[in-house]
Amino acid sequence: MAEPATTTKTEQARTTTPLLAVEKLSAFHGEAQALREASLDVAPGEVVTLVGRNGAGKTTLLRSIMGLHRNVRGSVTFDGKTLDGRSADKRARAGLGWVPDDRGIYATLTVAENLSLPPVVDKDAAWSLGRIYEHFPVLRERRDFPGTKLSGGEQQMLAMARPLRAGSRLLLLDEPSEGLAPVIVDKIGEIIRDIKSQGVAVLLVEQNVRFAGTVADRHNLLAQGEIVESLPNEEFRSRTTELLQHLGM
Numbered sequence: 001m002a003e004p005a006t007t008t009k010t011e012q013a014r015t016t017t018p019l020l021a022v023e024k025l026s027a028f029h030g031e032a033q034a035l036r037e038a039s040l041d042v043a044p045g046e047v048v049t050l051v052g053r054n055g056a057g058k059t060t061l062l063r064s065i066m067g068l069h070r071n072v073r074g075s076v077t078f079d080g081k082t083l084d085g086r087s088a089d090k091r092a093r094a095g096l097g098w099v100p101d102d103r104g105i106y107a108t109l110t111v112a113e114n115l116s117l118p119p120v121v122d123k124d125a126a127w128s129l130g131r132i133y134e135h136f137p138v139l140r141e142r143r144d145f146p147g148t149k150l151s152g153g154e155q156q157m158l159a160m161a162r163p164l165r166a167g168s169r170l171l172l173l174d175e176p177s178e179g180l181a182p183v184i185v186d187k188i189g190e191i192i193r194d195i196k197s198q199g200v201a202v203l204l205v206e207q208n209v210r211f212a213g214t215v216a217d218r219h220n221l222l223a224q225g226e227i228v229e230s231l232p233n234e235e236f237r238s239r240t241t242e243l244l245q246h247l248g249m
């Protein structure tokens with residue numbers, strides 16, 4: 001009998017039931033169609049990207065998954081349950097964690113208050129403050145600082161830590177590297193890899209392709225509202241120049 005083929009980690013992740021499954025999602029801004037039948041999935045503990053140039057539809061796709069953009073067709077399933085027609089609040093309660101590109105930090109509240117404000121959505125999955133501080137030591141140091149006194153990188157870390165504190169099992173990250181110095185981007189990369197090691201999944205919108213290749217398991221390339229290619233990280237890294245030319249980036 002033939003030996004069973006060995007499977008890579010990515011293949012193993014793909015054969016597990018997806019945590020998030022998006023099927024044929026189309027989205028509209030008024031009459032204009034910003035997203036065309038986009039399908040993708042994310043397995044538990046997997047980091048998956050949406051890569052594409054400005055206006056490709058990345059943020060619209062992320063917002064549609066979170067239920068913040070409602071003019072959509074198609075389906076979104078999380079942990080085997082449909083999210084279609086559900087509000088963003090209900091989707092957060094199901095386990096989706098929203099990390100917007102403006103980071104959404106409450107400026108006058110301290111780091112500790114920002115962390116404690118969102119309601120816990122899942123008692124078993126919620127990280128304690130102690131666990132947050134263990135994985136984000138800079139937030140422990142800054143715990144009594146107001147949001148206004150944080151650097152861009154610290155704000156980004158706080159924005160990522162907040163849904164973990166609430167118990168999200170998948171983070172939707174919109175361009176976490178934007179506007180940050182390269183050394184801080186590397187730090188954000190370390191945190192994403194650390195979050196993954198804790199079993200939390202990530203769907204990441206990125207224009208920084210070098211960064212995307214250091215953190216993700218798989219990539220979805222978006223052009224004019226369509227996912228034109230979906231590929232594992234190894235292939236993405238070996239074909240980066242060609243793919244970027246193809247996307248006009």
Ligand SMILES: Nc1ncnc2c1ncn2[C@@H]1O[C@H](COP(=O)(O)OP(=O)(O)OP(=O)(O)O)[C@@H](O)[C@H]1O
Nearest residue numbers: 029030032034052053054055056057058059060061
């Ligand atoms: N509120 C809006 N009203 C009308 N059109 C919009 C709106 N938001 C986005 N669009 C259009 O939808 C398309 C997709 O935009 P989207 O912001 O999703 O792209 P993106 O890939 O995230 O780009 P960027 O990185 O520049 O945000 C673009 O053509 C954009 O002009």
